[in-house]
Structure formats: C-alpha cells, structure tokens
Amino acid sequence: MMRSNRPLAGVSVLIGALLLTGVSWVQAAPNTFNTALPVAEGQYLWREQLVLRERSDNGPMDREVSVQALGSVLGYGVTSRFAVFGMVPYFFNKELDVTTPMGRIERDTSGFGDVSLFGRYTLYKKDETGNTFRVAPVFGLTAPTGDDSDSDRFGELPRPLQAGDGAWDGFAGVVTTYQTLQYQVEGQLLYRENGRHDGFARGDETRFDASLQYRIWPRSMKGMPGTPAFVYALLESNVIHRERDETGSGTDADSGGGQWLLAPGLQYVSRSWIVEGTVQLPVAEHPNGDAIEDDYIVRVGFRRNF
Template sequence: MRNNNHLLSVPVLVGALLMAGVSAVQAAPNTFNTALPVAQGQTIWREQFVLRERSDNGPMDRQVSVQALGSVLGYGVTSKFAVFGMVPYFFNKELDVTTPMGRVERDTSGFGDISLFGRYTLYKKDYTGSTFRVAPVVGLTAPTGDDNDSDRFGELPRPLQAGDGAWDVFGAVVTTYQTLQYQVDGQLLYRENGRHDGFARGDETRFDASLQYRIWPRSMKGVPGTPSFVYALLESNVIHRERDDLGSGTDADSGGTQWLLAPGLQYVSRSWIVEGTVQLPVAEDSNGDAIEDDYIVRVGFRRNF
C-alpha cells in the first residue's frame, strides 16, 4: 500500500505560495505552487481540507480513506524571499482489508510531519498587463508525527501511520505567466524520502500545470474599484514514485506513475480566496498490486494580512 503521509505536505505546502506582492489576492493553482511573489512583511494563512479515496482490485480488496486538514503560515522576508511552515492534521486514516479473519478495519488520527521551506524569485519580467516569473523552492519535512501507533491487531502498517519517522527533503522550480484574463503555472518537483527502521518511501518526481481563467466578470470595462472575481481552474498532475525500500530490498507492490486532472473553481476577493477542486485519475501505471487513487477532493480558503 502506497504511503499517504505526504498527501498534504507537497500539494498543500507549495500550493500555499499564492499571493502577489500587492495587497490584493490573485488567482493561483490549488494543487501546487505559483511563482507570484509574497510582499515583504506580508503574512499568508491557508487552510485546506482533503478527502482522498483509494482502492485496489486484488484479492485483499483494500480500500483507504484519508480525511486531513493542512494549516499553512507564510511570511515575506523580502520582496523576493518568503518562508513557510505547514502542519497536517489527519482526522482519520482508515484501511479496510479482507483477511482470513474476514473484513478488518484499521485507522488512526493525529498530527502529521511538519514541513518548512523557502521560495526565492530568481527571475521576473513585467509587461503591460502581464508578468512572468521563475522561482525555486527548497524545503524539508521533519519526523514530528506519530510513526508507531498500534491497534488490537498490533502495530499499524507504515503507510497508515500519521508520520513516517524520517527526514525528507524536496526541491522544485515553478513558473508563472499571469495576464488580466488568465494565468498559467508550471512546476517540476523532486522529493527524496529518508529511511527509518529499515523502511523508506520511494522518491517522488512530479510535473504540474495549471490554467486559471476568469469567468466573472467577463469584462473589466466599467467595473469600479477592486471587484471580486470567479476563476475556472483546470490542473494536471503527473507523478512518478519509485518503489518503497524494505530492508535490503524493495516492495514490488508500490510506486508507479499516475496522471491526474483537476477541474475546479476559485472565488477571489481583495483579501480572500475560497476554492475547490476534484482530482481524478486519467491514467495509472502502478507497480504490481499497488493501491490506486479513486479521487481526491480539495476544499479550502486563503487569507493574507
């Protein structure tokens, strides 16, 4: 069973980097990062609820359900450099599986592993009515979540634990092209996962793209002041995970490549964003009998101060 511990720590973490270097909020991707700057001295708060459902077609008929909340705070140290921290809380991580004893349900809850990271605007080019930016992101995840929880059947499987017990590092390069009508974002990210008690989750590489298109108001002509906006989103996530390491070998039923598409909507006011997306698998090439995603729902808000 693939690990769900970082369900929040990559998409929600870097997805928190959304605010332009002005007092008004801008549109941004919901499942990953943007290269738009954070103003010096500005604080960003984000909450995102995630519901993830997974299953397989093997004889054990495994079904995994995760309900989690990611809480993010960010601060603009300078006009180019910002730092962020994210704390995930799992309301429930549940596994239903068929065993010789019949159908068994195992679950846990609690705080997960905390992540800290920074982002620096490396390149920017402003045009009349548009801007283009490139920014690298570097961060780490600390083993703060419980990684040895147990139930009446014994210690829970590693993927079901709230934390993974290891130090992980990640880096990404993100780009943003923004106009008055639409915005296009892209991200290339690599995550190297550490080892704990002879186990290491497979390293992850992902490529993400997003289009946000303003659908209301359709035209800015005659619109007074700074109005609210509604954006339609379409995001694409291609994710490759290596097999998990187990002792001196690997887990043949882990890792693989998947492609997700995420339609969604954003309501953008001067200081708030309310948003939601549904990530749906378009193609999945899993190794062995690795469990696969059915869908992922993300609903939340963002606020700048």
Template sequence: MSNKWYAMIAPVITTGALVFSAAPVTHAAPNTFNTALPVAQGEFIWREQAVFRERSSGGPRDRDVSIAALASVLGYGVNSRLAVFGAVPYFFNKDLDVTTPMGRINRDTDGFGDVTAFARYTLYKNDFTGGTFRIAPVAGVTAPTGDDDETDRFGRLPRMLQTGDGAWEGFGGVVTTYQTLQYQVDAQVLYRENGRHDGFARGDETRFDTSLQYRVWPASLENVSGTPGFVYALLESNLVHRDRNDVGSGVDQNSGGTQWLVAPGLQYIGRRWIFEGTVQLPAASNPHGDALEDDAIVRVGFRRNF
C-alpha cells in the first residue's frame, strides 16, 4: 500500500489519536497530533474523528484520490504517568480516478483498516502556578488487520486503495507541552518504520508537528462561574518527510517526498466534552516524481472523558 492511506490516517491513529487530555477541561489540545498532558489514573477517554482528504498527482496518470474515514480511539490512564491507547480506523470510501490506456476510470473500496496500539509515558513534568510543562515519549505498533488483497472488475486494487497495509509497523517519538491559563503550545517528533509484505514496503516516515491553542472566549477568566464552556483558536503545523517505497528489489521513484501542512481550527471545551475541527492546507510540497500530494484535509470530531 502506498503512502496515501497511512498519510491520511496516521495523524489520527498514531499521533492525532493521542491528543487526549484529562487535565482541566478548560484547556485545549492539538487536533492533528499528540499532547503530553496526562490521562487521569483510572479514567477512559473516547475520541471519534472524521477525516475527509483530497489528494492528487500530476504526470500521465493524473490521479485524484478522495477519502472519507472515521478513527475510533479509546485511551486509559494506568497511573499518573502512563496511558495506553487503542485505535481502529474505518474507511467509508477510498476513491481513485486515474487515467489508463483504457481511458479515465474510477476504483474504490471501503472497510476497516489496521489497528494500532500505543503507550505514552510522562518522563518529565514541571507544574507551576497557572500552568505546566511536560515531556512524554510515545511508542506503539500497527497490526495488519485490514484487507490488503481487495479486487474489483479491473483486478487487484492498487495499494493506495487497500484498507490494510499487510505488514507490522512500529513508531516512536517524543512530545512536549507548555500550558498556561490563556494558551498552550505543543510540539512533537515522531518516526515510523514500516514493514514489508508481499514484496512491498512503504517508505519510512518522519514527522515534526507544532500547535498553538489560544483561548478566544471568554477573553478573561474573571467571573466565569456561569460559563458553560470555552472556545479556543488553533493553528497547527505538520512537516512530514516520507522515504520512497520499496518495490521488489528496487524503489518507486514516484513516491515519498516532503510536505508542510498548516491547519487553522477551533475547539469548544465543555466540562467533559470537546468538539473540534481543523482544515489542513498545503503550505509547501516537494514530492518525488509524480507522488501524490495533499490538496486539503478536513478533520471534525469530539472527545469524551469518563
């Protein structure tokens, strides 16, 4: 399977799925990647995030890809420092329009994707009046539970349309969070090593993510006892580098590359619920050959502490 499907879902199930916080609900968190804020001991956190992604490439194939997916994540606070998570993606639709010798054709599929399990551990914390600073490593694995051999009337679907990768994959990184009563800043470095299956290995991936969440309503915390919730403005940055895919004994020259996405968004923070949305847009891109590039990614969802 190509970079496409995991590039879409990775920010949800390997990093974005980590953006849960059991800290006071008056504080926001990133929408597209991780936070170092803890999950309270004995608490669960449930998250649903719908992702709508449009991608395209140049070249003679002139590919257009549309994806609609839902990532379901459940997290649990083992203790004050350790939290564990499980994530299951479901693809409502993975659609490809491509130019072939037969002309322009459409191919699509749907179904459950690969399941991911991961853990986050608070290695360092410094709590101070009105805020905190934390550093937390994260590590996990993705199991090949999705389908990787689906077919249609044209034959076996291309790897970019398969809902599963067919290989075990591992990832690890570090996230930091600096939080105050007015704003929060998060940053993450994450590396994913992809396995090989059926003579194919998707290129390994390195991510550098940052996020600023700023409370825009109410502007002041004075006399807010009757306020039902809080509104935060988000601005996030995602720099992603993907190596070329290995195919047989060689590499696919039209895969991988580097892309920088910028994502403005909003969050509404209630007592136990968080509703959020962002739009990721390409700021810069340097694909290898005719590799797919992101045109836009819309993320809408909620989180629930219990």
C-alpha cells in the first residue's frame, strides 16, 4: 500500500504560494554572503550579525589582530524583483598586538566603520510548488564614513587597524539560489574595487562563495500542522583573492594573497525569524610575504522580515 504524502504536499503548496504571492516569509540563507532570495515588495529585512575575528602572521613582528564587530543591515523591497540594502558596521574593538624594538605593544580602536549601500535585482526567477531558482546581480558602493585617522600614544594607527579606509569603494557581482523544502544551494561571484586615499589603497578583492543548507529538523513533514519552523545544517565555502595594497607609488609586498575558508553552522528558521551561527576556518591560505592570515571567524546573529 502506498504511503500518503499529503502533509508534505500541503506544506509544499503553502510555501510555493508564499513565494508566488510575495507574502513575507524568511527562508534559509547563507551566513557569510548574500542571497538571491527576494524581499517582498514594500517589506523590510532586518539583520544583525556579531563577528569575532582572529588573525595573525608568522613574520618577525608576530602580529595578532582581534576584531569584535556588529554588522547592522536593513533591506527594503522596492519591487518584487528589486531590493536595496544598507549596512553599517560598528567595531566594539579592533586590536593589534605587535612586537617592536620597544617590546610587545597593544594598539586598538573602536567606532563606526564605512557604510555600504547596494542593490540586488532578480534578473531571472523560476518558482514552482516547493522550490524556486533565482539569479540576481548585486551592485553597490562603500562610503568613507568611518574614522581613518585615529591615533594613540604611539602615533597614527596603521591603515588596517583604522575603522574606515577613507576611500570610496565599489563592488559588483551575481548571486544564485536554488531552494527546495529539503535543501538550498547558493553561490556568489563578487569583485570589489577599493579606492585610494592619502596615497593608500587596499588591494582589490575577488571572491567566490558557495553554501549548502540542509534541513535536519523536522526530518519528516508527516503530521506537522500549519507552518512549522525548521533547523538547517550549513556548510559554506569562501574562496578569496586579494591584490597587494598600494602604498605611495608602489605596493606592499606583505599584503594580499589567496585563501579558502570552510564554515559549518546551524540555522533556526521560523516564519519571521532566522537565528544562525557559523565558524569560518581556513583550509588553505597563500599570503603574499608576511601578510596577515585568518585563524578563525565566528559569525552569530539573526534576521527578521516585517
């Protein structure tokens, strides 16, 4: 005797209808990069993410950088295809420990960083009952709103330690999403061109990101009434290449390079909320010279549609 699939079919029809009618519904999404899933017309997406990042190098100065920051994002659905976003970072602490001829010293700063504004347009979409596929270009800029001339008793802080870089930066790319009830796959290709300020420019960055979100609870939709919440296991991959920083008329030999990060994590997804967390760990790093490298990055936060 064939088993009944009515509970699964019912949830499939419900989510398919939500996707097609534009009703606010939070879907699983990447934790370390953007998504092509829509923000319904006239609705908002609010996101807060706490980032704890530890970096170090193997050079003679034995640099260690610790960052605790909060990224606040607000998105708005202008139309069913076009959404705009603003992101404001705040650094609770950005600290450098370094060995100098005077011994080991600590330098730090805090405050608001550079604000980013960007748009995302759904170029292609295909919605079916229980699944959706989308392709969306992303384009934006980062304004020099953060302090780029902070100093301490040792003088002006080094460029990488400043809350802002003092330059206008631009970025563009494309994100894709394929979502079903059981899993979701996403990818992003993004290029960032960094501007110059006072003879300094951070190295331009190219990145390719991928994410798999797989539903681990409930294991079965059978007997689940209404609109359930979900728990997803995440595995994300980030491949990043950074050019050397430009200083004056030359480049910094100890900057830039390539890296590959993997980020396992979890998401709890309800109708209006996502609570999520990942830990990004380096699989391979190829810094130029004694460029600083990531030890790990922890990301925890939430999102809400309204």
